[in-house]
Amino acid sequence: MTRGELERWLHSHFLKLCLPFPRIPGHIILVNAPLGMASYFSLVSHVATLGYPAHWLAGILATLCRGVLARSRAGPPTAEITDEKLAARVWPVKDVCVAPFVAEFRTLLAMWEPLLGFPMVDANDDKLLLPRREAIRNFTIKLPPNTGERMHWNPAVFVLVLKARSSEVAGGDMRRLLDDRTGDSSPAAANSRMEPRIHVVSAFTRKADATTATFWMDTGVMDGLIADGSWEAWIWRTDTWRAVQGPAPLHGDGVSVGEAWC
Structure with a gap:
């Protein structure tokens, strides 16, 4: 692939x-899209072994860390990808905002960087985009009882959403709010994405008996959310894109800080 194609x-x-893409809950023959963001770094590491230049890959990761895919021709799937033509779809050029996913991405990238096979450093000093590994800690959020959802079914469809109370989710459809390609294009939605007023965490552990969610995150991000006092945590489905548990306030006794990554 050329650099642009890659x-x-x-x-x-x-x-x-x-x-x-939206799916029918519990449908046994549909692809469940079980992979979280951590799997992305395995893919990038594999691509590095194929001989693609390190500065190409570092540049792509740095762009993702900044939260806007400038003049991108990529877009999220709108249906199940079943053939090469769908996988190779080229979208119109657009600056695509992915800021709600950046806090987790930067945290995981800092944790995975030693295993990538190339450094996250180039002429623009992209290393500064990453949190220090010693500043990454394990956080546990106490959640309220769920809404009656059978959450032991297919846990791969759940994500943890950290959201400012002022950020409205029109119609309860989180995907429309997060999707800068085909989703909600209203100024309010665009502001929620860009600031961002929402952080999505795919790599987390949920304990049903204790109703807690545990995840790794840059302490700089979490300290800001906790100090703000207006943020809350939810569990959201990624097949129906509806909330199933929450809100839990991100302050006081609702959040506990655990061990550091290193």
Whole structure:
């Protein structure tokens, strides 16, 4: 692939992980899109072994860290990808905002960087985009009882959403709010994405008996959310894109800080 083709391809995989296409809950023959954001770094590491230049890959990752895919030709899937033509879809050029996914992405990239096979450093000093690994900590959020959802079914469809109370989700459809390609284009939605007023976490552990969610995150991000006092945590489905548990306030006794990554 050329550099532009590789960029579109990796952007497309990123968006596929962020915004799985809507599916029928519990349908046994549909693809469940079980992979979280951590799987992206295995893909990038494999691409590096194929001989693609390190500065190409570092540049693509740095773009993702900045939260806007400038002049991108990638987009999230709108249906199940069943053939090469669908996988190779080229979208019109657009600056695509992915800021709601960046806090987790930067955190995981800092954790995975030693295993990528190339450094996250180039002429623009992209290393500064990443949190220090010693500043990454394990956080646990106490959640309220769920809404009656059978959450032991297919846990791969759940994501943790950290959301400012002021950020409205029109119609309860989180995908429309997060999707900067085909979703809600209203100024309010665009502001929620760009600021961002929502952070999505795909790599987390939920304990049903204790109703807690545990995840790794840059302490700089979490300290800001906790100090703000207006943020809350939810569990959202990525097949129906509806909330199933929450809200839980991100302050006081509702959040506990655990061990550091290193």
